[in-house]
Amino acid sequence: MEAYIAEWLHLGLRWLHVITAITWVGSSFYFNRIDRSFRPPVPPVDRVSGQLWSIHGGAIYNYSRYPVGPGYVPEKLKWSKWESLSTWVSGACLLAVVYWWGASINLVSGRPGGLDPVSAVFASITTIIAGWVIYDVLCRSIPSDKVLSVVIALFISVSIWAFTHIFSGKAAYLHAGIVMATIMAGNVWFVILPGQKKMLKAMQDGSIDKFDVGADAKRRNYHNNYLTLPVVFAMIAAHFPITYGNAYGWLGFILISGAGVAIRHFFNTMHAGNAQPRWIGAGAVLALAAMVLLAPRDLLSANGGAQAAAVDVGRVTSIIDMRCAACHAAKPTMEGFEEPPKGVVIDTIERAATHAQQIRQVAISTDVMPPANMTEMTDEERKLLADWIAAGAPTH
Ligand code: HEC
Structure with a gap:
């Protein structure tokens, strides 16, 4: 309420x-x-x-x-x-x-x-x-x-x-x-x-x-x-x-x-x-x-798709779950949130994949998300998310 x-x-x-x-x-x-x-x-x-x-x-x-008035003070003056x-x-x-x-x-x-x-x-x-x-x-x-x-x-x-x-x-x-x-x-x-x-x-x-x-x-x-x-x-x-x-x-x-x-x-x-x-x-x-x-400096690791197999999708899923989903779920559990902020839902790996570029902007190129790092995301986790996006955001 x-x-x-x-x-x-x-x-x-x-x-x-x-x-x-x-x-x-x-x-x-x-x-x-x-x-x-x-x-x-x-x-x-x-x-x-x-x-x-x-x-x-x-x-x-x-x-x-x-500049010095018309010789008298006009009765009705519009002020700004x-x-x-x-x-x-x-x-x-x-x-x-x-x-x-x-x-x-x-x-x-x-x-x-x-x-x-x-x-x-x-x-x-x-x-x-x-x-x-x-x-x-x-x-x-x-x-x-x-x-x-x-x-x-x-x-x-x-x-x-x-x-x-x-x-x-x-x-x-x-x-x-x-x-x-x-x-x-x-x-x-x-x-x-x-x-x-x-x-x-x-x-x-x-x-x-x-x-x-x-x-x-x-x-x-x-x-x-x-x-x-x-x-x-x-x-x-x-x-x-x-x-x-x-x-x-x-x-x-x-x-x-x-x-x-x-x-x-x-x-x-x-x-x-x-x-x-x-x-x-x-x-x-x-x-x-x-x-x-x-311009984002990191524009992600150059090895890109080659790393696809090496990304641990299970880890990425748990990062999203721990660090983002409290607010970015269809029904957020974080106090003070009735709706997912800006309508962005990131509570499953599939949903995260559809928002991959936005996630890169707010959680990798910058540390705007989570706000005030409320869910205490680590740099290592950001790196993992970056590798996952570089690998094309695989969902399995
Ligand atoms: C404490 C709640 C909270 C957590 C946790 C959180 N967010 Fe957000 N998120 C917000 C709010 C609030 C906004 C709206 C920000 C604004 O209006 O400037 C937002 C906006 C966004 C947007 C849209 C940005 C835009 O400008 O369109 C993305 C993408 C996003 N968050 C991704 C994430 C990711 C990824 C995580 C996890 C790493 C995360 N958020 C964790 C509260 C949260």
Whole structure:
């Protein structure tokens, strides 16, 4: 019953989280796009620094940008704030349900000497708060925009590396994504919104001509823009063992995040009317480098089929039985599992044979399965499974 409720909570929260994230990223991308597309109006319009004509649905739209307001504070102003808050809150709830409630399966690394579930949850909470505090201090103490960008990139790179040593690979990716997403939401709520309120006040009391948005708010906007694609990658890659399961998964994460930044930069140049396709090229090179880096090294022993006779199918059957079937049976016996995870049933040698390639990916090329090595599979057993798959996964 508990597992069933957890599944629905998981699904419902994920649905909500994706919807809110679409509204946030959507409005952020949209404003970035129009902001870079503005051109001075011809003929000039009082106080308007940029104008953009566009077409959508059944009408023509005309946007105008008033850097110091139209001379009064419009009565009805649309704010962009609930998108980021609801994305962050739904994400935090999802984190709590999947990674804190399910800490022993999803959060802990299961390596000898690794954190126990309670300490891991504590570490998870700490990383989120510490991530924001460190970022905020960096922004306040480094005056140069360029130096700050490099330091933030280093900070995130060190974080993902450290997370792979504290959490499971999947949770490491996710936490790197959460640190970046928390920075983005924090920027909106703690810096950008207060800045906008001050700006409105200056419009009201007539001091707007002397008002300065401040370099800090500008660069935090800039960081949010470039962090978006890496965050989205972190969120979806946590479903792909080929990325986080690799020993160099942290480096792959850094490469792909770099690709995300490059691709975002291309779009920024394009919206500004000066498209620089070389940034797409740079992104592709980084993504390709990640693919090469993360390619499974072991691609199994070269002796392949020749070993068929030597594989002890009886041993393989008992490994599957002891290490996998508790969860991957039609009726799992492992507490907390109502259904075989992802519908993958591996409880007989025949069923295992039909999943041979998937098994290779999660239990041989990587040690993603069993999660947190809950059923204590040994390296020797992984080697035996590898030989069995190399021999063509014989069933007798
Ligand atoms: C403690 C329970 C548990 C045990 C034991 C376990 N698994 Fe899993 N398995 C899971 C869960 C949970 C998932 C879903 C993971 C996810 O959604 O990221 C999964 C997913 C999988 C998948 C699908 C991966 C995908 O992304 O499509 C395969 C294949 C798999 N396991 C193989 C194995 C093998 C082989 C073993 C034994 C060596 C094993 N599992 C042991 C819980 C378990």
